[in-house]
Amino acid sequence: MKETINDTDFFRLYALCDGVYAAIAKPGQGAWSNSGIVDLGEELLVFDSFATPSAGYELRKQAEEMTGKKVKYLINSHYHGDHVFGNQAFADTTIISTSLTSKWFDEKNKIVDLETEIEETEDYLKKLKDQIEFTADRVMKASLTNQYKEMAAILKDLPIMKMVIPNVLFEERMVIEGTKRKVELHCFGGGHTPSDTFLYLPEEKIGFMGDLVTVDLHVPIYDPEQFSAILENVKLLDIETVVPGHGYPGGKELVFTLEKYLAFLIENTKEAVKNGVPFKVLVSNLEIPDEYVEWIGVNGIRGNLSKVYAFYAG
Ligand SMILES: [Zn+2]
Structure with missing residues (x-):
């Protein structure tokens, strides 16, 4: 850098x-x-x-x-x-x-109604707080905590946004x-x-x-x-x-790394959909490469697998 x-x-x-x-x-x-x-x-x-x-x-x-x-x-x-x-x-x-x-x-x-927007954001923050408390996974805890802090900063600015x-x-x-x-x-x-x-x-x-x-x-x-x-x-x-x-x-x-990640998601979900493997079975059998273990994101790799699986399942 x-x-x-x-x-x-x-x-x-x-x-x-x-x-x-x-x-x-x-x-x-x-x-x-x-x-x-x-x-x-x-x-x-x-x-x-x-x-x-x-x-x-x-x-x-x-x-x-x-x-x-x-x-x-x-x-x-x-x-x-x-x-x-x-x-x-x-x-x-x-x-x-x-x-x-x-x-x-x-x-x-759109911010249709500020009061509603504030309430919804506060509810979301409460939900995140519970998730942070109950998750045992270190990387997921860090992901959720960051999401919480960013959303709290947005909540603070909502009245002027x-x-x-x-x-x-x-x-x-x-x-x-x-x-x-x-x-x-x-x-x-x-x-x-x-x-x-x-x-x-x-x-x-x-x-x-x-x-x-x-x-x-x-x-x-x-x-x-x-x-x-x-x-x-x-x-x-x-x-x-x-x-x-x-x-x-x-x-x-950085481009190659992301391309490889997408290829991993695509190959595995496409194959599963083609063979009629249910999503739950795919996820429980799939070995996640070490290189993605430390990646953050509130839905984890599972969220993306589910999204890409749904894309191919139509
Ligand atoms: Zn974006």
Whole structure:
């Protein structure tokens, strides 16, 4: 990893090269996912806005103080709250996503009634607390505890939270040209959600991947086939630095690792469905490779196996 240039309550800032920064979330503080800051020359572009307005405002402050420039663009990689609930800190900028992401954002992230939203979040936290208490599994306990802390941070910000949906939409590709550098937005389809965008810097060979790449996490899967196909296409790009949606940046090996994980889920569930093996039998007989044992996620590998099994079972 490159040098740390700043440390905040929510995230650590790293310079990937001159003018390109990764904001890596500190666990359990309300940032929840990673963001990126790109100096385009005259102005800044930010990739994803974190899980809370508080973290979003801190991101903008850091970006503008560090560079002396203003944020002009915010990109939303996908509609999930942990990447977009900080959007209001960028309400006066051009907020860009695919049209499908914007549609899901609008449908899924609505706060219809604040009181109800607060009650539901408090209920969910209570449920998590019970789960944390009763689970004997160390990794699961850690996963649930992190989920609890992030959701508690969201609950704290709910009274000030506003949903600010993207105002400029694209479909598959968008190029943004600054005076200093050119960046590309790509959507190869939907694997983690119905529509997943990543940011590619061809000159610098950097990819801000959103949740198309995550590290040591049982990342939720929307469509396993498309997810694999997307990663297959990502591999064809000239990328040397991969900034994942969750976890620390690395090289292209992060893409390979996730691809292997997806292949494991796909092969085993596909075979079981084909042979009429019930899900329960599959899970009890399946040996989980050691490399996934320490991965976190509130539904564990079982959650993803169940999702992918259901996908093939139709
Ligand atoms: Zn996500």
